[in-house]
Amino acid sequence: MRRSHQEAVRALASLGDTRALPSLPAALDSDVDAWRAVQVAGYLPRAADQLVPRLCDHLRRLDLSQQWTEMSANAVLSAxxxxxxxxxxxxxxxxxxxxVRHEQHHIMRSALKSLGAFGPAAASARDTIRPLTTAADPHTRLAAVAALxxxxxxxxxxMPPLLGLLDDRIGDSAVLLGEMGPPASAAPPRLRTLLTHD
Structure with a gap:
């Protein structure tokens, strides 16, 4: 019976139906199968006032020094x-x-992607993001540049770290340059060299 209830709530939430409330907040509060609630919370932006504080509490409680928390952290950040x-x-x-402290690269990238999704509302995070534009891992560098x-x-x-990523053959950097449009006018000579890349 519990599983049937959970699946019905998840289906409603996936459809953006607020009848999934109050089951999702209850799951997050009790931490009983909270991961199921996390998976679909992002479909209910109209209930952000109820879900965001709970998701933030859930994220704060995760011990990022443990590798096993990666999937949970990434799911909450995505939501x-x-x-x-x-x-x-x-x-x-x-x-x-x-x-960063625990060298959890996947979580770094998820957090950067999340900050990027907030756009200018994440301006206060720029000082935290900026050092990661020179990270050793090129995918983290790209996520940091995009978030910044x-x-x-x-x-x-x-532009300098983004053009550097082209030199490292990180293809998604070309996508980001394309999204930037005319302000990225310094990129075409480097992009042309990639036309012959396998």
């Missing part, structure tokens, strides 16, 4: 990004800092 409530920015920044640009980072500071 927070989907809900788009800037109230989550400080917790996402704290999570990013913890991920979305949070209102200056073109002059995002």
């Amino acid at each position: 927070l990004a989907a809900l788009g409530d800037p109230a989550a920015v400080p917790v996402v920044v704290d999570t990013l800092g913890a991920a 640009r979305a949070a209102g980072g200056d073109l002059a500071e995002v």
Whole structure:
């Protein structure tokens, strides 16, 4: 019976139906099968006021020094990004800092992607994001550049690391340059060299 209830709530939430409430907040509060609630919370932006504080509490409680928390952290960060409530920015920044300390690269990238989704509302996170534009891992560098640009980072500071990523043959950097449009006018010579890349 419990499983049937959970699946019905998940289906309603996936459809954006607020009748999934109050079951999702209850699951997050009790921590009983909270992961099921996390998976679909992002589909209910109209209930962000109820879900975001609970998701933030859930994220704060995760011990990022443990590898097994990676999937949970990534799922919560994804849900927070989907809900788009800037109230989550400080917790996402704290999570990013913890991920850096514990060298959790996947969580770093998820946190950066989440901050990028908040756009200019994440401007306060730029000082935390900026050092990661020179991270050893190129995929983390790309996520940091994308987040910094979305949070209102200056073109002059995002273009050099982004062009450097082209040299490293990180293809998604070309996608980001394309999304930037005319402000990325310094990129075409480097992009042309990639036309012959396998």
